[in-house]
Amino acid sequence: MMESVHYVTCLWPGLPELWWRGRLTALPAAIAFALAVNFVLVTRFIYPQWLPSGLATMAFWIGLVAWGFLIYRNIRELPEIVFPRAVSEEPDVFPAAQQAYLKGNWKVTEQLLNDVLAIEHRDPPALLLLAGVYRITERYESAEMLMKEIGRLEVADGWFLEVAAEQQRLEQAIEKQRLAESEMADEKETESDREESEREKPDHRAPQQDTSAADLTESGDDQQGMAA
Numbered sequence: 569m570m571e572s573v574h575y576v577t578c579l580w581p582g583l584p585e586l587w588w589r590g591r592l593t594a595l596p597a598a599i600a601f602a603l604a605v606n607f608v609l610v611t612r613f614i615y616p617q618w619l620p621s622g623l624a625t626m627a628f629w630i631g632l633v634a635w636g637f638l639i640y641r642n643i644r645e646l647p648e649i650v651f652p653r654a655v656s657e658e659p660d661v662f663p664a665a666q667q668a669y670l671k672g673n674w675k676v677t678e679q680l681l682n683d684v685l686a687i688e689h690r691d692p693p694a695l696l697l698l699a700g701v702y703r704i705t706e707r708y709e710s711a712e713m714l715m716k717e718i719g720r721l722e723v724a725d726g727w728f729l730e731v732a733a734e735q736q737r738l739e740q741a742i743e744k745q746r747l748a749e750s751e752m753a754d755e756k757e758t759e760s761d762r763e764e765s766e767r768e769k770p771d772h773r774a775p776q777q778d779t780s781a782a783d784l785t786e787s788g789d790d791q792q793g794m795a796a
Contacts (some may be wrong), residue, residue, distance in 0.1 A: 574650055584649050588794045604631055662694060674701050692724040696734055703738050711738050750791035
């Protein structure tokens with residue numbers, strides 16, 4: 569739903585794309601408009617001698633007409649800038665992504681969410697759901713990077729509870745993996761110590777065999793002595 573604050577940004581050429589979409593390509597237009605406004609004000613009211621009065625007046629009216637045209641264009645393009653998914657000709661597949669997520673079909677969910685983000689790359693629900701997919705599939709590094717990106721988005725301020733909950737789940741999953749890896753490392757170390765201890769134990773079976781052989785030899789000697 570369009571609000572008055574959205575239309576206020578239309579008064580400054582380049583500002584809607586820069587403010588609502590974060591497009592730096594609109595920054596030159598915004599700077600150029602600021603310079604043009606300052607130039608007109610300076611030459612008309614502060615230093616009118618810089619330009620002939622007729623030329624200054626003509627520049628003022630030309631600038632005013634151009635400003636009106638840019639305002640009209642900004643208002644016309646505003647829905648596409650603020651809510652691109654709502655006005656896109658592509659079907660909205662976010663509900664399908666939610667269904668795939670609930671069914672545990674992570675691959676399909678990720679594909680659908682990427683389609684959504686191709687239209688609106690700053691959509692908080694889609695970004696949060698994708699972070700959840702990364703977390704469940706144990707791609708924790710990607711999930712952390714995505715959560716940092718979400719935290720930098722102004723449009724995600726209204727989703728701070730969901731962002732905090734997903735961040736907590738991610739931290740718990742990372743901690744659980746860390747503990748599991750630590751336990752596995754401890755088990756391997758214990759097993760290695762046990763094997764090393766087994767190797768270091770003296771082998772008593774060989775002397776027993778030697779003693780038995782010696783007994784047999786002595787018994788044979790005794791029998792030979794008796795026979796003699």
